[in-house]
Amino acid sequence: MNEANRSSGSGCAAGAATSSGGGWWGWLFGNEPGLRTKLTENLANGGFEKPAYDPGSRALDSLIGEAETRKEQAGNLMSSPDFLNFPGGITEQQLMSGAGAVAMVGISMIPFVGEAMDAYTVLTTRSSVDRSLAAASLAGSLYTGGLTPNYSAISRLGSEGGQALARNGDQLGSGVRFIDDAPNMSQAARNYEDAATGARSSLATKRSQVPVLDRTLPDGSKATVKFDGIDGNVLIDRKTRVTTFPKSKDQALRQSHALRENGYTGRWEVPNSAEATRARKMLEDLGITNIGVQVVP
Amino acid sequence: MISIPLFQVALDSIIFFGMSNDDVVQPDAALSQLEAIASKLQELPLNAKQEFLAFVQRISDSEEAEGGSRERIEFMRELGENIGLN
Numbered sequence: 192m193n194e195a196n197r198s199s200g201s202g203c204a205a206g207a208a209t210s211s212g213g214g215w216w217g218w219l220f221g222n223e224p225g226l227r228t229k230l231t232e233n234l235a236n237g238g239f240e241k242p243a244y245d246p247g248s249r250a251l252d253s254l255i256g257e258a259e260t261r262k263e264q265a266g267n268l269m270s271s272p273d274f275l276n277f278p279g280g281i282t283e284q285q286l287m288s289g290a291g292a293v294a295m296v297g298i299s300m301i302p303f304v305g306e307a308m309d310a311y312t313v314l315t316t317r318s319s320v321d322r323s324l325a326a327a328s329l330a331g332s333l334y335t336g337g338l339t340p341n342y343s344a345i346s347r348l349g350s351e352g353g354q355a356l357a358r359n360g361d362q363l364g365s366g367v368r369f370i371d372d373a374p375n376m377s378q379a380a381r382n383y384e385d386a387a388t389g390a391r392s393s394l395a396t397k398r399s400q401v402p403v404l405d406r407t408l409p410d411g412s413k414a415t416v417k418f419d420g421i422d423g424n425v426l427i428d429r430k431t432r433v434t435t436f437p438k439s440k441d442q443a444l445r446q447s448h449a450l451r452e453n454g455y456t457g458r459w460e461v462p463n464s465a466e467a468t469r470a471r472k473m474l475e476d477l478g479i480t481n482i483g484v485q486v487v488p
Numbered sequence: 489m490i491s492i493p494l495f496q497v498a499l500d501s502i503i504f505f506g507m508s509n510d511d512v513v514q515p516d517a518a519l520s521q522l523e524a525i526a527s528k529l530q531e532l533p534l535n536a537k538q539e540f541l542a543f544v545q546r547i548s549d550s551e552e553a554e555g556g557s558r559e560r561i562e563f564m565r566e567l568g569e570n571i572g573l574n
Contacts, residue, residue: 432526
């Protein structure tokens with residue numbers, strides 16, 4: 192902000208604060224004398240600058256737009272290939288979500304941006320709880336000159352950043368990563384596989400995500416092996432039916448190899464005891480001992 | 489009675505997913521489809537399962553008589569067992 196604008200903004204605020212509370216200032220802050228005194232002191236001490244601020248006007252829209260733009264920029268930066276290239280394999284969506292939430296909190300520290308976010312929540316959210324908490328946060332910020340945290344930003348951090356960390360926090364550095372799975376099977380089969388422990392879906396792509404492990408091929412290159420879920424250090428493969436084709440046996444051997452290479456064990460979950468018997472026999476015939484079988488109707 | 493063309497579609501799909509090279513169909517995706525097909529075939533009534541297996545037997549015999557691929561014929565002859573219908 193240039194000097195002329197800064198003078199204009201401060202003058203407006205000071206003038207409003209010392210007025211009788213009429214106009215938008217009075218509508219927004221009321222006539223409570225302690226509040227006006229506090230705001231005046233903050234302005235006099237250079238505690239914050241107050242841009243022209245008219246709730247529901249272009250100024251509010253501009254602030255919200257700036258916050259959204261910066262959030263998008265932060266998300267774009269963190270989703271670059273170099274940024275993703277570290278052990279643990281946090282997915283792009285998790286980074287976008289977590290980074291966006293963290294960026295939103297950072298942006299809320301800019302004078303009046305956090306307050307604008309709270310005002311936006313008050314004006315637009317359907318949840319009465321969120322609306323009340325955002326209004327209380329807004330009042331607190333205005334009373335203290337923006338020194339208190341803003342509810343909307345912290346709520347965003349809690350809901351998105353927290354989820355992103357919780358989803359992946361216990362898998363950092365473990366070699367497991369998640370990839371989107373194409374919707375190429377029937378809904379009944381999809382429902383069965385998606386019910387595996389640790390199964391999840393991507394908010395961004397609306398697709399199921401499956402855990403994968405890398406295995407080393409004889410030529411030293413890597414290939415991925417897909418599973419359907421993860422339960423602690425056990426990778427789960429849910430099978431609607433057990434087949435015993437050569438490809439079925441190859442898959443069992445690939446899974447066993449990848450599990451051993453990455454320090455995991457596996458579990459096939461099948462819908463009934465007949466399938467479990469077929470699965471156990473095939474695994475035994477192949478000499479595979481690090482994959483168990485469990486009936487999960 | 490299930491339509492013969494539908495039996496043919498099922499058989500062709502099983503052979504495609506079961507025998508295609510890994511660079512044609514990702515092997516985990518292929519197996520997922522084989523398991524889905526197996527699941528549906530196992531839901532058929534007993535007489536329909538028997539009709540399907542008889543159909544597969546006829547096709548394999550026919551291809552053998554015509555000098556077809558040994559690998560493909562073997563695949564069809566083991567299909568019932570591998571898919572869990574026997």
